[in-house]
Amino acid sequence: MTTPQTAGRRTARPEQAERPPAGEVRLESRRLLVDGVPRILMAGEVHYFRLRRSDWADRLEKLAAAGCTAVATYIPWLVHETPTGEIDLDGSTSEYRDLVGFLELAAAKGLSVIARPGPFIMAELKNEGIPFRVYREHPGARPLGWDGERGPTETLDYLDPGYLGHVERWYAAVMPVLAGHLTTRGGPVAAVQLDNEVGMLSWVTNTPELTDSSLAALASRAERRLGRQGALARYGADPGDAAAWASWWRGGGTPGGTEAQQLALHHELGLHHRERYAEYVHRLGDLARGHGIDGVPFLVNLHGTAEGRGRTFPIAISQLSAAYAGRPQTTSGSDHYIGELTVENVPDLYVMNAFMAAVHDAEQPLTSLEFEAGTGDYGEDLSRLVSPEATELKTRLCVAQGNRLINYYLFAGGHNPPLDEPAGDGNDRIAFTGERHGFAAPLDPEGRPSSTYEATRSAVRAVAGAEHLLAAMDEEHDDVVLGYVPDHYLTEYAHPEAQARRRQVGELERFRGMGARDVLARALLLGGHSFRAVDLSAAPHSAGARLDPEGPAVALASPPVLGREVQERLAAFVRGGGRLLLHGLLPTHEEDGTPCTTLADALGLTAGAMLDGSVGYFPSVRATGWLPEQPEVRAGFVQRLRTAPGRTSQPLALDVADGSPAAVEVTLDGGGRAIVVACDYPCHLTFWRGLTARLGVGRRITLDGASPGLVATTTADGSGQRLLHLVNVAPSAQTFTAALGQAPVAGGFRFQLAARSGLMLPLDVRLDGAVLRWSTAELDGAGDGSTVVLRRGEGPGQALLETARGVTADAGAEVSSTAEGQLVSWPGGSPDSALRIRLV
Numbered sequence: 001m002t003t004p005q006t007a008g009r010r011t012a013r014p015e016q017a018e019r020p021p022a023g024e025v026r027l028e029s030r031r032l033l034v035d036g037v038p039r040i041l042m043a044g045e046v047h048y049f050r051l052r053r054s055d056w057a058d059r060l061e062k063l064a065a066a067g068c069t070a071v072a073t074y075i076p077w078l079v080h081e082t083p084t085g086e087i088d089l090d091g092s093t094s095e096y097r098d099l100v101g102f103l104e105l106a107a108a109k110g111l112s113v114i115a116r117p118g119p120f121i122m123a124e125l126k127n128e129g130i131p132f133r134v135y136r137e138h139p140g141a142r143p144l145g146w147d148g149e150r151g152p153t154e155t156l157d158y159l160d161p162g163y164l165g166h167v168e169r170w171y172a173a174v175m176p177v178l179a180g181h182l183t184t185r186g187g188p189v190a191a192v193q194l195d196n197e198v199g200m201l202s203w204v205t206n207t208p209e210l211t212d213s214s215l216a217a218l219a220s221r222a223e224r225r226l227g228r229q230g231a232l233a234r235y236g237a238d239p240g241d242a243a244a245w246a247s248w249w250r251g252g253g254t255p256g257g258t259e260a261q262q263l264a265l266h267h268e269l270g271l272h273h274r275e276r277y278a279e280y281v282h283r284l285g286d287l288a289r290g291h292g293i294d295g296v297p298f299l300v301n302l303h304g305t306a307e308g309r310g311r312t313f314p315i316a317i318s319q320l321s322a323a324y325a326g327r328p329q330t331t332s333g334s335d336h337y338i339g340e341l342t343v344e345n346v347p348d349l350y351v352m353n354a355f356m357a358a359v360h361d362a363e364q365p366l367t368s369l370e371f372e373a374g375t376g377d378y379g380e381d382l383s384r385l386v387s388p389e390a391t392e393l394k395t396r397l398c399v400a401q402g403n404r405l406i407n408y409y410l411f412a413g414g415h416n417p418p419l420d421e422p423a424g425d426g427n428d429r430i431a432f433t434g435e436r437h438g439f440a441a442p443l444d445p446e447g448r449p450s451s452t453y454e455a456t457r458s459a460v461r462a463v464a465g466a467e468h469l470l471a472a473m474d475e476e477h478d479d480v481v482l483g484y485v486p487d488h489y490l491t492e493y494a495h496p497e498a499q500a501r502r503r504q505v506g507e508l509e510r511f512r513g514m515g516a517r518d519v520l521a522r523a524l525l526l527g528g529h530s531f532r533a534v535d536l537s538a539a540p541h542s543a544g545a546r547l548d549p550e551g552p553a554v555a556l557a558s559p560p561v562l563g564r565e566v567q568e569r570l571a572a573f574v575r576g577g578g579r580l581l582l583h584g585l586l587p588t589h590e591e592d593g594t595p596c597t598t599l600a601d602a603l604g605l606t607a608g609a610m611l612d613g614s615v616g617y618f619p620s621v622r623a624t625g626w627l628p629e630q631p632e633v634r635a636g637f638v639q640r641l642r643t644a645p646g647r648t649s650q651p652l653a654l655d656v657a658d659g660s661p662a663a664v665e666v667t668l669d670g671g672g673r674a675i676v677v678a679c680d681y682p683c684h685l686t687f688w689r690g691l692t693a694r695l696g697v698g699r700r701i702t703l704d705g706a707s708p709g710l711v712a713t714t715t716a717d718g719s720g721q722r723l724l725h726l727v728n729v730a731p732s733a734q735t736f737t738a739a740l741g742q743a744p745v746a747g748g749f750r751f752q753l754a755a756r757s758g759l760m761l762p763l764d765v766r767l768d769g770a771v772l773r774w775s776t777a778e779l780d781g782a783g784d785g786s787t788v789v790l791r792r793g794e795g796p797g798q799a800l801l802e803t804a805r806g807v808t809a810d811a812g813a814e815v816s817s818t819a820e821g822q823l824v825s826w827p828g829g830s831p832d833s834a835l836r837i838r839l840v
Contacts, residue, residue: 023183025190025296027329030357030365031472032297032404034183034190038471040399041190042460043070043114043407044373047123048102049079049430050414050437050445053095056102058447059412060109066442066453067460070190071106072114072369072407074121075099076129077170079430083420085133087173096417099174103181103188112183112190114299114369114407117174119167119284120155121196124431127154128201131166132423138162143202143209146495148250151207157214158198158280171287179292191296191405193369194284197303197335198277199319203492208269209276215246218272234592235268236261252495259500264592266501270490274322281323285330298330301369302356308339310348314355314513318489321359326541332356333369333405339376339386341393343709346729347521349394350711351514353401354533355484358544365404371395373408374440374452388455389756393727395459396758400713400725401475406463408456413438413445458832461780465791466723466760468782473715473723480581480697481534481544482521483556487563487591488512500593508559511584515557516636516680520583523688524555528699530713531555536566549576549672553695556580560607562587564596571602574672579695582676585610585639603666603674604647608640611655621653621662621679627690638662639678652691653681665694705736710753714740714763722763728753746774747820752795759793770803770839773821780834788837795828799837806840813837 026033032041044063048056063071080087080097091098106113121129134156135142141160145151156163181187202209219239222231231239236257237248249269253262285298300323304313313336324330334352338345356366371394376386395406416429416437431437436445442453463470489512491505514521524531534554535542547554547569554573567587574580586600586607600606611619619638623630640660643649652675653663662679675691685708689699701712701724709730716722724745728734734753738745745763753759760779765772768785776798780791790799801807802821809815813826813835824837 021184021295023186023295025183027297027331027363027365029363030360030402030474032365039404040463040467040471041070041112041114041405042068042463043072043112043405044068044411045072045370045407045409046412047073047410047414047438048099049076049096050416053091053098053101055447056105057109059443060106060111062443062447062449063411064109064111066457067464068111068408068411070112070114072116072409073102074123074129074196075115075117075174076121076123076125076430077118078125078127078129078131080174081131081133087170089174089177094417100177107181107188111188113181113188114191114193114405115178115189116193116196117171117178118195119170120198124433124437126419126423126425126430126432130154130156132421134163134166140211143207143211143214144250145207145210146250146252148210151202151205153201153205153207155201157209157211159276160211160213164283167284168287171284171291175288175291175293182293182296184295189296191299192288192293193299193301194281194288196301197316198281198300198323199273199492200303200316202273203315203319206493208273208493210246210250212246214272214276215249216242217276218249218268219245221272222268234261235265252498252501254495254497260593262495262498262501263504266493266495266498267487267490267591269493273492274319277320278322281320282327285327298327299367299369300324300330300332301335302332303335305336305338308337309345310336310338310352311513311518313348313352314484314489315492317355317359318486319492321486321539324364325359325539326361331360331364331367333367333407335370336368337372338394339372339384340390341397341729343522343526343729346397346711346727347514347518347525349397350401350525351482351521351533353398353403354482354531357402358484358533358535359486359539359542360544361541362543366398366402367405368398368403369405369407370409371398371406373411373442373456375450377440380439386452387756388452391452391456392459392462393729393756393758396462396725396727396760397711399463399470400715400727404471408442410438410441412443412447413441415445461791462758462760462778465778465780465789466762469717469721469723469762469765469779470715473717473721475530475532476700476714476716477532477552478529478697478700480524480529480531480553480555480692482524482531483536483554484533485512485562485566486535486537486539488559488561490591504561508561511557511559513557515583519680519683520555520557523683523685524692525711526683526708527685527689527692528701528703528712529692529697530700536569538565538569547573547578549573549578553579553581553692553697556582558582558584558587560585560588561591562596562599563590564598567596567598571599574674575602575668575670577671579672579697580674581691581695582674585678586641586676602668603676604644604649605664605666605676606642606644608642608660610637610639612637619679620656621681622656623653623687624651626650626652626694627687630687632656633682633684635662635679635681637680641676641678653677653679700741702739703736704739706734707732710734710736712738719766721765724761724763725758726751726753726761727758728756731755746776746798747800749776749798751776754794767801767803767839769805770801773800773802775799777835786839790835790837792826792830792833792835794831797826799824801837801839803839807837808840809837810835
């Protein structure tokens, strides 16, 4: 606990044998350190290659005016390579190619640069940013997919030798330019991204990379692990017969393969792609280092949102975590497009961040490399307009969860210049979006601010106001973790005729991650819990992989498919005294279809009939007497559970049709407890809070008077300084009091938080000879140790300082002495204006 007597003592840094090199940007303890100081980089994407040189200064000045401290940009190989095959990076052949000039201007404007040189960059460019020449010279690099057909996208086999040879040439040109402009050399380049959205094109088109070389590597892998006969038995093809092997795998094990062979084949195919993607990204990193990139981090961009939801985002984590897990000075970044943040998808964003963090090592922080900003009118058809406040809500949630870099994408629009050589493709420009590009951005193609510019500036201001605290803080969590199973997301590929595989993918998509109808994650988050995730695969580099029976309870969304090793871990966890909340179906099979009931056996449960709702059947359940009388509720599915004789169990919900248990609590001899909810019980927060309470999981933060939609969490540093984060995604205002543990926040102040808005409130913040115990307004900067700068809201507010020093405040505010300290009060009005409180 900080006291006024110790408040002026800054936390001393341990003596270091060497100071970091000037300008070093380092990932350490999940922080982003710039010259050894924790920072949060707020960036915006500006594409120099879509703007005239004469427009660069205007866009960068408007970016800085929005509060951003960094600019990010793709560096497109397609644009920089001339028709003669030369690579122009200084604008000698076209102003659109003047990367050097753009880097120098960014430095002159005081902006860091997040460089994104591909090779693939997407960004709506032709060939995803790869020169046409590469495709002409290496047609075999275009992958063959199912049944030997080429996919509909312009992706390439990442490990094709011809393609990689051209990549080496591109990196040999662009990386020395970036190296010469690194922050460690006095330049602006603070991070370098390796490729972009690796594996995304193959996933979204269900087109695995089944080139001859890929299948040869897969055959070697299978024979090494299983032997020739073992591979033949498991997959249905002989790895020693290259032609038959290739034909069989391109056919997805159809026709003729058993269901077990088809399932095993598809699972192995996903594992194989993980290895290939990791090898590719590692090669890029080695190439970049070989050309002088050092002293700044590498970044790997993760794709995966779809249709305004984050349900599929963990597919990218599953695909790519091996590419960055445990890699020094490398981390991942999210790439998300979810539109409005509402009660529907706020758990998506929260879980995306939690799952990303679960596979990071102890050094790797969260980042967001494509953080959706703007109106959302990507088709320029006015089919949707995202509200200006959406960007701020998402920003607030992400920084509360530990994002140390946010890149607003796209921040400024521009124009697509013509290709040097016409392609005869209808527009002959570098991109397929037309002459104008980025019409949904906060700055439109002509540089005019859109309706979202001011909201973006407001979001950046909120982060900047508390950055001196927030950058060195970590989110605090309740006594529960959400399970992440990477193989539940190994669902990129399913041959059209492999019916067993397609059924399996459907089951996984329905029950994994956030649970059926997303209710498990939504009930936890909107029910008042903040939580991290645990990597149940126990990957060696995952800091969030430890299962401690004496630690947090585990909540897991459960399809019927769960690998034996994960089942064994969970069974040992509960037998050892751990607590488990399982929502979905009892696991009965491994990924290859092999029966496995290890977890169910440990719990003493057996899966009975699974009843799905239909036009003629309406499964319904009723909670038993452990809760005050609850109504019967409709459920989309019910799995009837049976308990083994002699097991200690209590039914928590019953199928109203026959009285069978649909939710059961079991207690094991070692004291472990598990609750299995084998029905999609609605998101009744009383019910779900009751379940977590039965497992001994309480809420650190309680909000009295709030309605669903108000998300609350805290961040803290090692000295006990805190920020209380309140994010109201509801369409209505909230009036409430808050408590942290048993202590009222702000002396029981009744907060009024407007619809779709947020607050980041300081608690126990140290000053020189004082402690800011609390404030009902946000910080608006670091002050100088004797000054607190607050950002006023709409209504009246208060702040309490515990100090022996005198306190004064700006005109209009009053200072009064109370038993708790010096209370500063101010009236409503003047929203967003700064209020200064001074210690004298």
